Structures are given as C-alpha cells and as structure tokens.
Amino acid sequence: MKHVIILQGDKAWLDVGSEAWRLPVPIVKTSEGWRFDMAAGEEEILTRAIGRNELSAIAAMHAYVDAQQDYYHLNHRWAQKIISSEGKKDGLYWPTSPGEAPSPLGPAFSPTVPGSGYHGYRFRIIAGRDDQSVALLAWPIAWGETGVMSFMIDQQDRVYQANLGEESAAKAQEITRFTPDADAGWQVAEP
Known part of the structure; x- marks a missing residue:
C-alpha cells in the first residue's frame, strides 16, 4: 500500500492508498516527539461528515x-408533500407492489423512523416564488453536528444556501415560501 507523509512545519498529514486519501488525524511534533493529534482528528472527522451530509442533501x-417533474406529468399539478398519505398517491413517494410502476421519488425519503431525516437533514416542500410553483427546503437535524448550511431549491434546479445558525430548525419552520433573500444570508450554492 502506498503512503505519503506531507510535512507542514510542526504538523504532518498522512495520505494513503492509490487515491491518496488523507487520514483525518494529523500528526504533530511535540517536545516528546511526533504523535497523533486526536482532538484535531475528531474535529476533522466531524467536518468531513458534515460535508458529506450537505452534499447528500443537495x-x-x-x-x-x-x-x-415526473409527478407533474402524471397529475398536472405539483406534489404538496414528500410522503403520500397512507393508501394514496398524493405525494412524491408511496410504497409500491411488485410489478407496479415506482413512485416518482424513491424510498430514501421515507425513513423507517418518522422524523429521522435523511443523511442528517430534514426536508419540507414550501411554496415557490409564485402560487403556481413549489420549492424544497432542507435544514440540518442537529446544527453543527449533522450539518451547518440550510438549503432551498426551486423548480429550475437552482440551489441556495444559508447558515441559519443554532436556531436552524426553528427558523426553517418560519420559512413558507421560496424567497432566498441575500439580506437574510441566502446565496447561490456553487456546484
């Protein structure tokens, strides 16, 4: 197995494998020699997990x-909920029987434990810029632990992000319409 040590002053990083994956725990030089900095490693692991969750949410x-789009083509209206009411097809996901056409959205949005979210995020359909469209809002289940940024996406597939802070969950409940106001911290999320 290939590995490379990247030395940066009194800190070193270990890149391993054919893709040079960087070990999240840095090695630091102390008066007693080199050692793994577990506290910095813990912070880096959390940062990476948050990044993965945010990318998964997007x-x-x-x-x-x-x-x-699929739902609209079938029903000539936008879905107002993610999970369909039991026994109905009034949302983007509903369970299907063998041989039945799948719902527009897969079961990943239907957690086995209600309210548990998806990759550290909760999602809710909100009104679009006008009364004829819809948008989606996503916010971290536990700000600073499962995610930092909140996201909105419109029907044109444009994603906006904002850091709503520790009160993300409460602030998300106040958002009912797609209005990514720059004064409120919303900005286009770069792909």
Whole structure:
C-alpha cells in the first residue's frame, strides 16, 4: 500500500492508498516527539461528515426536482408533500407492489423512523416564488453536528444556501415560501 507523509512545519498529514486519501488525524511534533493529534482528528472527522451530509442533501434536492417533474406529468399539478398519505398517491413517494410502476421519488425519503431525516437533514416542500410553483427546503437535524448550511431549491434546479445558525430548525419552520433573500444570508450554492 502506498503512503505519503506531507510535512507542514510542526504538523504532518498522512495520505494513503492509490487515491491518496488523507487520514483525518494529523500528526504533530511535540517536545516528546511526533504523535497523533486526536482532538484535531475528531474535529476533522466531524467536518468531513458534515460535508458529506450537505452534499447528500443537495443531491437529494436535485432528485426531488426530477421527482416533481415526473409527478407533474402524471397529475398536472405539483406534489404538496414528500410522503403520500397512507393508501394514496398524493405525494412524491408511496410504497409500491411488485410489478407496479415506482413512485416518482424513491424510498430514501421515507425513513423507517418518522422524523429521522435523511443523511442528517430534514426536508419540507414550501411554496415557490409564485402560487403556481413549489420549492424544497432542507435544514440540518442537529446544527453543527449533522450539518451547518440550510438549503432551498426551486423548480429550475437552482440551489441556495444559508447558515441559519443554532436556531436552524426553528427558523426553517418560519420559512413558507421560496424567497432566498441575500439580506437574510441566502446565496447561490456553487456546484
């Protein structure tokens, strides 16, 4: 197995494998020699997990836009909920029987434990810029632990992000319409 040590002053990073994956725990030089900095490693692991969750939330939001398009073509209206009412097809996801056409959105948005979210995020359909469209809002289940940024996506597949802070969950409940106001911290999320 290949590995490379990247030395940066009194800190070193270990890149391993054919893709040079960087070990999240840095090695630091102390008066007693070199040692792994577990506290810095813990912080880096959390940062990476948050980054993965945020990227997964954005990918899920793009899947939502596709699912809304499929739902609209079937029903000539936008879905107002993610999970259908029991026994109905009034949302983007509903359970299917063998041989039945799948729902527009897969079961990943239907957690086995209600309210548990998806990759550290909760999602809710909100009104679009006008009364004829819809958008999707996503916010971290536990700000600073499962995610930092909140996201909105419109029917044109444009993602906006904002750091709503520790009160993300409460602030998300106040958002009922897609209005990514720059004064409120919303900005286009770069792909």
